[in-house]
Amino acid sequence: MLREDSLAAEVRTARESLPARYAGRTVLAIGAHPDDLEIGIGGTLAKLQKNGANVVMCVASIPKDYEVRLEEATEGARILGCELKILMEGGPRRIEDIKTCELVGLVDGVIREYQPAAVLTHSKSDFHNDHLLIYNACLPAQRLGFFDLLSYHPTNCRPVPIAFHPTAYVDVTDTIDAKMHAISAHASQFGGRGLDTEMYREFAHVQGRMIGVPYAEGLDVIRMVLA
Ligand SMILES: [Zn+2]
Numbered sequence: 001m002l003r004e005d006s007l008a009a010e011v012r013t014a015r016e017s018l019p020a021r022y023a024g025r026t027v028l029a030i031g032a033h034p035d036d037l038e039i040g041i042g043g044t045l046a047k048l049q050k051n052g053a054n055v056v057m058c059v060a061s062i063p064k065d066y067e068v069r070l071e072e073a074t075e076g077a078r079i080l081g082c083e084l085k086i087l088m089e090g091g092p093r094r095i096e097d098i099k100t101c102e103l104v105g106l107v108d109g110v111i112r113e114y115q116p117a118a119v120l121t122h123s124k125s126d127f128h129n130d131h132l133l134i135y136n137a138c139l140p141a142q143r144l145g146f147f148d149l150l151s152y153h154p155t156n157c158r159p160v161p162i163a164f165h166p167t168a169y170v171d172v173t174d175t176i177d178a179k180m181h182a183i184s185a186h187a188s189q190f191g192g193r194g195l196d197t198e199m200y201r202e203f204a205h206v207q208g209r210m211i212g213v214p215y216a217e218g219l220d221v222i223r224m225v226l227a
Pocket residue numbers: 032033036128130131155
């Protein structure tokens with residue numbers, strides 16, 4: 001009886017885990033710039049991919065140094081085992097230079113193309129205007145299908161106070177090293193500017209304390225379909 005109980009608990013845990021939820025399905029992560037996804041949610045993306053999800057890292061724009069940053073984004077995605085998609089491809093573009101309706105159209109297009117089970121995007125608590133533009137463009141995409149919609153922690157490159165309150169946490173203990181490695185692929189943004197990346201590991205450690213694991217990433221659930 002005891003054995004059956006523990007087996008049932010194991011099955012229940014497996015069914016309720018985030019990786020099990022998206023195994024065999026597509027998860028679309030959308031970030032404004034190269035490095036946002038690695039910083040915000042790199043550990044989660046690597047974990048989902050390792051557990052059988054098809055994870056697409058969609059970078060909306062590369063504002064400058066196109067070739068260098070494309071190469072860094074390609075390497076970051078390779079380290080996390082994910083597919084890379086550049087939304088505004090072909091050369092340096094700024095998100096704020098296109099109309100809102102055009103941006104919504106681009107996001108709609110990528111949702112229609114990949115038919116994701118989940119979309120992960122910037123948070124409304126972010127203070128970078130490009131990040132907020134992407135968040136706002138993802139909200140209307142909910143009309144296209146019943147995918148889960150989740151926000152990740154603001155992706156600041158310097159430590160600043162942020163009013164982000166996660167409502168869900170992902171244990172990324174097994175993938176924190178991949179996350180840190182993927183962040184370091186963006187050498188032009190960190191070492192090249194004298195910025196330290198170690199704060200992301202420390203932050204994941206603090207998030208991990210919230211759920212009793214060494215490392216975690218926090219998410220804000222905007223919409224989740226519970227069957
Ligand atoms: Zn950014």
